[in-house]
Amino acid sequence: MxxxxxxLEQAVFEISKLPGIGQKTALRLALHLLKQETSEVLKLSExxxxxxxxxxxxxxxxxxxxxxxxxxxxxPKRDQQTICVVEDIRDVMALENIHGYTxxxxxxxxxxxxxxxxxxxxxxxxxxxxxVQEEEITEVILALNTTMxxxxxxxxxxxxxxxFPIKVTTIARGIGVGDSLEYTDEVTLGRSLQNRIPFEQTMxxx
Amino acid sequence: MxxxxxxLEQAVFEISKLPGIGQKTALRLALHLLKQETSEVLKLSExxxxxxxxxxxxxxxxxxxxxxxxxxxxxPKRDQQTICVVEDIRDVMALENIHGYTxxxxxxxxxxxxxxxxxxxxxxxxxxxxxVQEEEITEVILALNTTMxxxxxxxxxxxxxxxFPIKVTTIARGIGVGDSLEYTDEVTLGRSLQNRIPFEQTMxxx
Numbered sequence: 001m002x003x004x005x006x007x008l009e010q011a012v013f014e015i016s017k018l019p020g021i022g023q024k025t026a027l028r029l030a031l032h033l034l035k036q037e038t039s040e041v042l043k044l045s046e047x048x049x050x051x052x053x054x055x056x057x058x059x060x061x062x063x064x065x066x067x068x069x070x071x072x073x074x075x076p077k078r079d080q081q082t083i084c085v086v087e088d089i090r091d092v093m094a095l096e097n098i099h100g101y102t103x104x105x106x107x108x109x110x111x112x113x114x115x116x117x118x119x120x121x122x123x124x125x126x127x128x129x130x131x132v133q134e135e136e137i138t139e140v141i142l143a144l145n146t147t148m149x150x151x152x153x154x155x156x157x158x159x160x161x162x163x164f165p166i167k168v169t170t171i172a173r174g175i176g177v178g179d180s181l182e183y184t185d186e187v188t189l190g191r192s193l194q195n196r197i198p199f200e201q202t203m204x205x206x
Numbered sequence: 207m208x209x210x211x212x213x214l215e216q217a218v219f220e221i222s223k224l225p226g227i228g229q230k231t232a233l234r235l236a237l238h239l240l241k242q243e244t245s246e247v248l249k250l251s252e253x254x255x256x257x258x259x260x261x262x263x264x265x266x267x268x269x270x271x272x273x274x275x276x277x278x279x280x281x282p283k284r285d286q287q288t289i290c291v292v293e294d295i296r297d298v299m300a301l302e303n304i305h306g307y308t309x310x311x312x313x314x315x316x317x318x319x320x321x322x323x324x325x326x327x328x329x330x331x332x333x334x335x336x337x338v339q340e341e342e343i344t345e346v347i348l349a350l351n352t353t354m355x356x357x358x359x360x361x362x363x364x365x366x367x368x369x370f371p372i373k374v375t376t377i378a379r380g381i382g383v384g385d386s387l388e389y390t391d392e393v394t395l396g397r398s399l400q401n402r403i404p405f406e407q408t409m410x411x412x
Contacts, residue, residue, distance in 0.1 A: 011257035
């Protein structure tokens, strides 16, 4: 693509580095921005920089935060004895959205993935073990994605956490609410059968 | 969506103003940027601002340019007697990509669209008429999209250009190369029949 301006070319090049955005989309976005007021583009440009430079990680749970300790960790009302371990902050947002979990979180910052060169040392696992040791934790809930990396990480964490006098649980894998058996893959179906629960329990939950 | 940081929320808000980017995608992009080096985010942020503030419009043809007069208008080799009228700079890029057109361009900056409140006065039509009057133009090629707005603008321009001793042409509408008759809509098919050309002409072109 012949872009008639070096400045535009530079902007398109930078935008197209974003995941899922190719050259054509980048050009479309750049031309859209060209039509906007300078103040609008300045707002976007500054918001990106401020986010990158000013955003902190909570020193306790590694959730993103505007202060040293994040809002969730600071809330005294939350159950301080339960930690839910998640891969990244998007999972924290997803779980907060159900408005049903009242414990704390721990953000791993990824999953163990030898293929991508990510080992336990690259994640915040040591910090998690330290929390379990020093705080009065009674339960750690593993809430990782059901991928191979998720299962590997689950297993590694379980092995490490076994040494502490706490309960280690994992979120239920099963058929999604609204899904039909017919279209569910065999592994999920197998697990949902294997991990079946007393019917009374479902009545209590709803 | 509960975003645990005001800075992140601001960035997501600004990114989601871009066309075709919703809140979830904006969050994904923001979190991607959070993982990048600060220098990378700075590059993006600055490229956007520089593009918006430093980019000029060519004073002759309204193409984007890093200088007063764009590269195409400055090239002495190009046919200075032919102007191709297009809606926006993406069309200039598309036409330049075929490497077959050697004339000049004129970027309208939009199409006449009463529904969107865009009249002839909002476009660069006066500047085009001035060019036709003052420069030694022999042909104006109308290369607008085949939409209702495109046709309206074509007609308006044709009426205005009729007063000058020049040839006014429009790019051919017909069946795309590689398309099959069966799946072509009736209007296109009708036009392609109506505007049929001597067969020898197609042999000359290829």
